Amino acid sequence: MAETSVAEKIALLTGKKKEEKPPTPPPRVPEEHPYGVVSLHLLDATCERLNIEKKIDTENNMLFKADTKQIKEDIKVSGAVSDFYSIKDSLMNYHEPYFLLRYISDDRYVCDHNFELVVLPEVRDAIEKAVQDEIDAVTAGEGPRVWLNLGSDAEVDAEIVRNSRDPVVIKATKKRKEYYQKSILVDKESFENWTSSQMECRPFKDPSFDQFMVERETATQAIPITKDNSAQTVQKVHRNNQMQYQPISKEAAETREILSSKEMGDFLSKAKYKYVDALQQNEVFDLFEDEFAQFIDDEYQHGDRAVTSVSEYQSFMDLNYGKNKMVSAIDWMPGKRGIVAVAITASHSFDERIQVANRPASSYVLLWTFADPIHPWAVLESSSDVFSLRFNPSKPTIIAGGCFNGQVIVWDIVKAQDYQDRRDRKEPEVPPNYLAKEKKGEKKVIEPPVVAFLLLSTMSTSQTSIVSDIHWLPKDFEISVTGVANNGEANLVASVSADGTIMFWDITKINEPQLDPAWSDERKWAAYEEQKYNWMPLHKLELNSESRRLGPLKLSRGFRGLTYFFSTEFGEVAEVDLSIAAGSPNVPKVTGVHQGPVRALLRSPFFDDVLLSVGIWTFALWRGGIEVHLVPFSNLSLNFVCLRNLSMFRGPQIAISQLVVGVPPGLRLYT
Numbered sequence: 001m002a003e004t005s006v007a008e009k010i011a012l013l014t015g016k017k018k019e020e021k022p023p024t025p026p027p028r029v030p031e032e033h034p035y036g037v038v039s040l041h042l043l044d045a046t047c048e049r050l051n052i053e054k055k056i057d058t059e060n061n062m063l064f065k066a067d068t069k070q071i072k073e074d075i076k077v078s079g080a081v082s083d084f085y086s087i088k089d090s091l092m093n094y095h096e097p098y099f100l101l102r103y104i105s106d107d108r109y110v111c112d113h114n115f116e117l118v119v120l121p122e123v124r125d126a127i128e129k130a131v132q133d134e135i136d137a138v139t140a141g142e143g144p145r146v147w148l149n150l151g152s153d154a155e156v157d158a159e160i161v162r163n164s165r166d167p168v169v170i171k172a173t174k175k176r177k178e179y180y181q182k183s184i185l186v187d188k189e190s191f192e193n194w195t196s197s198q199m200e201c202r203p204f205k206d207p208s209f210d211q212f213m214v215e216r217e218t219a220t221q222a223i224p225i226t227k228d229n230s231a232q233t234v235q236k237v238h239r240n241n242q243m244q245y246q247p248i249s250k251e252a253a254e255t256r257e258i259l260s261s262k263e264m265g266d267f268l269s270k271a272k273y274k275y276v277d278a279l280q281q282n283e284v285f286d287l288f289e290d291e292f293a294q295f296i297d298d299e300y301q302h303g304d305r306a307v308t309s310v311s312e313y314q315s316f317m318d319l320n321y322g323k324n325k326m327v328s329a330i331d332w333m334p335g336k337r338g339i340v341a342v343a344i345t346a347s348h349s350f351d352e353r354i355q356v357a358n359r360p361a362s363s364y365v366l367l368w369t370f371a372d373p374i375h376p377w378a379v380l381e382s383s384s385d386v387f388s389l390r391f392n393p394s395k396p397t398i399i400a401g402g403c404f405n406g407q408v409i410v411w412d413i414v415k416a417q418d419y420q421d422r423r424d425r426k427e428p429e430v431p432p433n434y435l436a437k438e439k440k441g442e443k444k445v446i447e448p449p450v451v452a453f454l455l456l457s458t459m460s461t462s463q464t465s466i467v468s469d470i471h472w473l474p475k476d477f478e479i480s481v482t483g484v485a486n487n488g489e490a491n492l493v494a495s496v497s498a499d500g501t502i503m504f505w506d507i508t509k510i511n512e513p514q515l516d517p518a519w520s521d522e523r524k525w526a527a528y529e530e531q532k533y534n535w536m537p538l539h540k541l542e543l544n545s546e547s548r549r550l551g552p553l554k555l556s557r558g559f560r561g562l563t564y565f566f567s568t569e570f571g572e573v574a575e576v577d578l579s580i581a582a583g584s585p586n587v588p589k590v591t592g593v594h595q596g597p598v599r600a601l602l603r604s605p606f607f608d609d610v611l612l613s614v615g616i617w618t619f620a621l622w623r624g625g626i627e628v629h630l631v632p633f634s635n636l637s638l639n640f641v642c643l644r645n646l647s648m649f650r651g652p653q654i655a656i657s658q659l660v661v662g663v664p665p666g667l668r669l670y671t
Contacts, residue, residue: 030110036123038087039104039113046074046083054103054114063131064101071099080374090119100124316342316368318376329389335396338370339377343401345385353404365389365401367413376448378416382409383456390470394490398454398507402467408457408495408535410507416449455507455535463497470495471555479504479539492538496566498551500544502576503537543576545587550574554601559609559624567598573613573626591626594618 033039047054050071052064071091075082084091091099100118107113118124250258258264322344329343343365348356365380380399386409388402397414473492493505543550543566552566552574562578571594580586594615604610611622620629 028110031108033109034123036120037116037118038090039109039111039116040083040087041113042083042115049074052101052103052115054105063127064103065098066101068094068096068098079372087117087119094119094121096121096124100127314370314373316366316373318366318374321364321366321376321379328385328387329401331389331391333367333391333396334393340368341380341389341391341399342366342368343386343389345387345404365399365411367416377420378413379448379450380411380413381450381452383407383453387466388468388470388495390472390493392472392490394475400470400472400493400505400507402470402495402497404466405459406463406465406467406497406499407459408455408462408467408470408493408503408505409453410455410535411451412454413451416451419449456533457505457535457537458533461536463495463499463501463503465497465499465551467495467497468552469554471557473504474557494555496552496555498553498569500542500549500551502541502543502552502555504539504541505535506538509538541578541582541586543574543587544585545574545590546585550587550590553597554599556601556603556611559611565601565611565626567601567613569597571595571598571615573598573601573622575626589626591629593620593629 042050042052044054050064050066052066068091071084075084075088075091079085102116104114104116118127324347325344326347327342328345331341333339333341343363345363346361361384363382363385365382365386366376367378367380369377382401382403384403384405384407386401386403390400392398392400397412397417399411399413401409401411403409471494472490473494475490477492479492491506491508493507495503495505497503543552550566550568550572553569554567556565558564558575564576564578565573566576567573570592572590572592573594574587574590576587578586594613595618596616598613598615600612600614602612602614604612607623609624611626613620613622622629
């Protein structure tokens with residue numbers, strides 16, 4: 001005998017039958033697409049941009065028309081993110097002025113598509129003709145309708161009120177002798193004979209409001225005061241003059257030789273971006289505009305609707321490297337437009353970082369390009385989280401960064417750039433093995449090139465706090481103590497930290513390892529590789545004022561000589577003189593204007609004597625020095641984590657990358 005389950009025993013005791021599960025419905029069979037019709041899924045934002053409503057009208061068979069130019073422009077701008085990218089080939093061969101769309105809500109193709117799109121002109125014309133014929137047939141059959149009595153006249157007749165008898169006539173009279181009686185008026189208190197009918201002020205209708213003013217038509221005409229005046233122009237004596245000029249001309253052969261020369265090609269290549277920027281400025285920049293008129297005043301309140309917000313232009317996010325990470329540093333690549341470096345770090349608090357301090361971990365710096373906002377252009381490896389980042393201005397392939405543990409790291413991306421350039425030129429070259437990943441049953445996926453670091457400072461000689469800023473020193477900068485100069489290139493880099501020091505590093509100076517002649521080539525190569533971990537600073541400078549030691553947060557070049565500006569975590573902006581000997585106070589000026597740490601300190605690209613300082617919720621402009629700020633601003637609507645390349649006093653459409661702001665959890669580009 002089969003054993004009875006617990007559920008069956010409970011059902012027998014309680015008298016309830018066991019609930020039976022409903023049968024599983026059979027799987028849906030997708031319908032076939034009609035000839036010349038494809039299906040796709042459109043987001044709400046795309047429908048709103050194309051003026052398409054998501055509703056189905058079975059009675060009128062409603063169709064929507066979408067502009068062909070607008071859809072093709074969406075594919076070019078958005079790329080793989082566009083809703084129409086999956087049917088790109090069919091749309092690019094369509095040359096009619098508009099597309100025909102129809103909303104479907106029953107998912108008849110079992111692919112989560114909500115619109116049908118006609119890609120053949122003959123199919124589109126046939127559908128429009130069939131719909132128009134159906135509408136014409138329905139319209140032709142309609143006409144004036146005859147009223148049909150269904151018994152409502154009896155209901156209307158029952159509601160009519162009729163008199164059941166003749167009206168009663170009442171006549172009221174008064175004797176004539178009761179008129180014109182004498183009366184005696186005496187004074188009495190109001191409460192002695194008060195009655196509600198006589199003493200109370202009841203509302204009544206004032207007949208004066210029923211009178212209307214008489215309208216009349218009146219005409220007026222304004223005539224200016226006229227006055228007769230006369231004037232006479234004195235004509236000078238005519239003189240006969242002549243002038244002859246001849247343009248400077250060259251022979252055709254000499255002209256071709258000049259235009260085809262290397263000097264002319266170098267000049268045009270160098271001046272191309274300058275005159276393109278000048279032409280763009282002529283189109284969008286208003287020379288007579290008052291920039292300070294757009295700034296907010298002291299009466300501004302947070303949340304005022306009259307204040308416009310900054311709009312997002314582009315966002316970059318990678319799920320492999322940037323998931324659950326925040327942006328800690330950003331910088332634009334000089335000499336190559338549309339490439340930005342982004343340092344991503346773990347979103348840990350101070351206590352969480354202490355707990356994982358001794359554990360091995362890896363961090364990355366992602367290089368993004370506007371041509372592909374989904375896949376990184378290159379990936380830079382680091383042994384610690386990077387909190388500051390700068391490209392070398394004279395060698396854009398060299399990148400310096402400051403780490404959380406106080407180390408300074410340097411990368412060289414020349415090989416990654418060569419690989420990406422070959423991909424852009426679509427040369428038939430096989431990518432390296434570490435760039436191609438293949439899963440079972442799938443095609444190879446080309447990963448971005450991963451770049452290892454070139455130099456890494458030693459822990460014992462590095463700074464004891466987070467390297468909050470990196471600054472490449474100018475070409476004419478020289479450290480006289482050791483006699484090291486830049487030699488016409490930006491080879492010296494300065495790093496600042498909250499421990500109150502500035503360290504100077506030389507990327508060309510690496511100590512030669514001590515080699516044994518008996519060593520093999522592999523061991524000698526390993527000794528040279530080991531030296532990149534033993535990078536040491538050239539000089540270390542402490543920042544001291546008259547009263548205390550200051551911890552720098554951000555660094556910017558000053559307006560004169562060897563002066564530099566730096567900011568602190570306490571909202572201060574200070575000036576340091578590098579020419580003062582060590583041991584003496586080298587910070588003569590300290591000004592406090594912000595509340596909280598100063599996140600950015602930037603020089604204006606258009607005015608050499610203007611400085612911008614950005615705090616957590618405020619920013620200020622300085623001119624000529626830091627004694628008095630030019631204009632203070634408050635109530636910023638964004639908590640800046642990092643900021644780069646803020647183009648001050650410039651039109652909003654000269655460059656699409658005016659303001660790049662890193663906020664948790666990703667990178668946002670605003671214009």
